[in-house]
Amino acid sequence: MTVDTAAFRVIHPRARRRRHPLMRWYRRNERAVLSGLGVVLFFVLWQIGADMGAIDKLFFSSPTAVAVAGWEEVQNPRFWEDVKISGWELLVGSVVAIVVAIPLGLVIGWYRRLNYAADPWLNFANALPRAALVPIVVLTAGLGVEMKIVVVFLGGVFTMMVATVEGVRTVERQLLDVARSFRASQRRIFTSLIIPGTLPFIVSGMRIAIGRVLAGVIIAEFYAQNQGVGVMIYKASNQFLQGGSDRMMFGILLFTLLGIVLYEAVGYAERYFQRWRPSLDLEETT
Amino acid sequence: MTMPQHLALSARGVRMEFRNRTGNESSGQTLVALEDVDLDVPDGAFVSLLGPSGCGKSTFLKIVNGLIRQTAGEIQLHRVAKGREDAMVFQDAALFPWYSVTDNVAYGLVCAGVPRKEARKRAQPYIELVGLTGFEDRYPYQLSGGMQQRANLARALAVDAAILLMDEPFAALDAQTRELMQAELLRIWNAARKTVLFVTHQIDEAVFLSDRVVVMARRPGRIIADITIELPRPRALEVKRTQRFVEYEDQIWRLIAGDVRNAATENADG
């Protein structure tokens, strides 16, 4: 059985390549290497741009100046006062938000009619910028720490409630049917199905809420203008002609750092609680 | 070409290794998916590759189609005057949800460089051939599983390749639809007269459809038998109840029974 090779296309095997050991290491750690490189490149470009005058130092400062300003700040007791106050506002507001949002969210999610009635208000309240509410809060709570705590609270509570409600309502229909067919009591359904099922949503809600409570601290402080890291940023920006932008950028970077740390922490918790979930909800990734 | 026994496909010594890249070792485990596969497929023949999961039948098909490259060995495909030598019919998720039936069937042609409008025109007769007249503007979500596979088949036919590669195309269908589609496939094959290389793990399907059943085993993937099916054509579904048919089934089952039992008690691995 002869074959006319001119009329045939040949598929050849793949050629083998030798891999240099360094290449192999790089391939395994490519992600860490490149993202580290990216961040470093950002700071390097920033510094070069500032030195060359392409970036206006008056507005943007430069990494070295920011570092110097930061070092000075850290040694200033007033700075730590600001940190303590901002931290306190953040902590109390967030904790109260969680403590209020979760039980309320569970109840609203559980009773269907209450859910339908409350849903539009919840979404509306969640979409409201706290900046709009701040003036009203100030009217009742004044300009002190309480006002800021309330603003932080408002930022976190609606986000958490919406997430909790969604978690309760998403508990798989099938699992509910299984529980009911075994004549599980309401309470048992609640503890063994709803709460574990809702947990991932609650944790995801916390992740989204991080941005909001941080923003809440800053917005409230901008408005009140007395103490806190947010105020430090604002005042420093006003003094930009005297080199205040160094401190301003330092303050901004502090919040960035805090945000990253909080995100990572909640991210770990989220991955832990979501081990069993095959799919990822889009809203939670943003 | 008036040479006797003209071949559409000729494979010699095909070997496929998958290297398992584990953490810190420089050489991980190697999985031999195909070992020393020789296969000749004559023009116009209907040949099945049959075996349990992990015997490499789908891997071989993917190598022919060019989706993966073999580690060793050569495959020769009969070169057609224009266009591709081979076209694949996939098992699942085979249609683009965002394209209508016509656009899906025309897609193979578009990939080959045919302008969209002309591709849609050329696709039309194939849509009729597979029995989807009237559904040209429907979207995949509006079609049943069987209809989607018909469109899948039409797309591969429209490219007018010499060899049709079919990778368990009916595996995702329910049993009754599957039988109907098998009969349909034979009808279409009679009309289109292509060479078909058909992968399946269902014995009755292979025996019903093919001129030859190439039986494969796993670990390592290799050919263990090449059985010519001497049932007269054209074949109707009733032939499945005849004595001769059952004898073929029995013969093949005895060849692979041990392998299948082993596969069933392991993880879905190789």
Added chain:
Amino acid sequence: MASRFALPSLTPVARVRGVMGERLFYGLIGLVAVVVVWEATARMGLYKQSLMSLPSSILRVAIEDTTNGSIWPHIWVSAQEFALGFAAALVVGIPLGLAIGIFRRVDYTVNGLLAGLNATPNVALIPLIILMFGLGLEAKAVIVFLSAFFAIVVTTFTGVQATARRHLEITRSFGGSPWLAFRSVVLPSTLPFIISGLRIGAGRALVGVVSAEILSANVGLGHYIALKAQFLDTARAMFGIILFGLFGLFIGEGIRAVERRFEAWRPELH
């Protein structure tokens, strides 16, 4: 009305509920209840009217300010800021998201920076932005851009990475070029994700524009709210807030219209 609706009971309330659907019914009840309670408790003097105002007075000032035209410049400016910033976020964010999804190296390099940008509350950047752009339209547009940018980038590249492997395989199988794969597989497949990103981004942009205006502006919806609140004209402040909500609804509907136009092929939308 023949038995098209199999109603369990015949009371008028139940009939309305059956026609409307439970969700709308109880939603409206909630709405009406809150408004009624609000009006009633305020009139009864349970708390200071100056705090939250009355639905009736809100309606009154709404009519006033719309007819005398004082509200329109504010709406117009806010709309401009939103449109500018949002368009910029689309123009920059979508291509960037696509690049991140397609090219692994871009993903890794930009990853750290994006995480940092997202972790920074936009409000913290407001002093910097004001320094650079002043107090005008551009500054607010920049804030809108920052608010929407991240959501759009993330959803876009998530969408690209979610492209079904099988669909890309199909293009390769028929010999299509990577560019064709991008146009015919990646883009349509990613579109639902992009639109989802538009939704989320628009919501954030809206919050961004109003927040920015509240904190520093002399025209715009946010400024209107802050000004009226400062002068204890809570009725108008509430009106501003409601307008803001309506603005959001309007944009939401716009996005839904885009969705219906481009995603006719999705079963979920039917």
